[in-house]
Amino acid sequence: MRAIWTGAISFGLINIPVKIFSAVEDSSLDMDMLDQKDHANIKFKRINENTGKEVPYANIVKGYKIDDKYVILEEEDFEAADAIKTKTIDIQSFTAEKEIDSIYYEQPYYLKPEKNAIKAYILLRDALEASGKVGVTNFVMRNKDSLAILKPYKNIILLNRIRFAQEIRDTKDLKVxxxxxxxxxxxxxxxxxxxxxxxxxxxxxxxxxxxxxxxxxxxxxxxxxxxxxxxxxxxxxxxxxxxxxxxxxxxxxxxx
Incomplete structure (x- = not known):
């Protein structure tokens, strides 16, 4: 497995360096899109809408449009928005897992400790197990602010990303x-x-x-x-x- 995030769990004054790995994989078949006539592969290209030419991925930047003009963002800009959250999974509180409705759950990840943090990692894992509670955390991954819980799972700490309340649609329009x-x-x-x-x-x-x-x-x-x-x-x-x-x-x- 390949790590998709590297940082540390912040537990009081204790920092536990960890790596995040995806806990799930897609079980569906990997299908290719083909031309019905000759079964040739369909390719998707990144095209400059002004020149009509393909743009190499290395030359693509991210921008946000304000007043018909784009503000270009560098990697440092994303980190500057909250430098601590981009490298730290900060435990803000502990709660009973049953208090979190299942509609909020989004994506599970495995946390693996660095070699110099194994004892602190096991301490947190076993303390969570003994308390019967989960740690509520906030961190940034892939330029997105994420809310998550930490809980023991087998012999590891599982991070389960959960949605913010404003991401849940209201049911009133369904008129049930x-x-x-x-x-x-x-x-x-x-x-x-x-x-x-x-x-x-x-x-x-x-x-x-x-x-x-x-x-x-x-x-x-x-x-x-x-x-x-x-x-x-x-x-x-x-x-x-x-x-x-x-x-x-x-x-x-x-x-x-």
Whole structure:
């Protein structure tokens, strides 16, 4: 794995030099875009809109438009915005993880300590484990201010980036009613169905089956094997009689 950020965790007066590694990888297949006529690869180029010529990546700079003119930003400008945050994961407080709604979670990363910081790293990891709490942090990665939590995961400290409150869209425009005329029998039956389908969550029992099936189709096509059309599962028409649908659902689960 390749480190994508290098800096330090700030824990009181303790600095713990660490490197950040992505904790996840995409399980989907890497597809290329091709011309339908001759299957030639489609290339995307960085074109100067004035000259029509391609611009080498090394010659590209970042700019922000103000009054029809661009202000060009250098790497030092990004760091100058908050030099401390660009190199420090500052623990600002500790809280119970359950207090953070799942809608805020964005991306997990692994933190690996430098050799001279292993003891301090383990101290923080084990202290978090003992407290049952997570550290709330603020730092800058890839020129973006990031909010995150630190928590123990197996034998490492996991950094999970979370969204700021202003990044979450308001639900008021969806216009979903707050209530409906649900009677007690319907609620009891729905609760019974939930109970019947309840089980201990085991992440290992869930697999990305679509990607493996798609890869099989690709290999079959490459070998000239004809594909049989998949039959769609029949979905019964929604009934206004919720009790009847709930009973049918319960019976369906019992017979399976």
């Amino acid at each position: 009613p707050k209530a409906a005329s649900i009677n007690k029998k319907e609620m009891d039956m729905a609760s019974k169905l939930i109970e019947q389908l309840s089980e201990k969550f085991d992440i290992s029992s869930y697999k990305d089956e679509y990607t493996s099936k798609l890869l099989k189709i690709i290999k079959d096509k490459a070998s000239g094997k004809k594909q049989s059309k998949s039959k769609l599962k029949v979905v019964h028409k929604q009934s206004d009689d919720l009790m009847a649908m709930l009973k049918a659902s319960l019976e369906s689960k019992k017979s399976s």
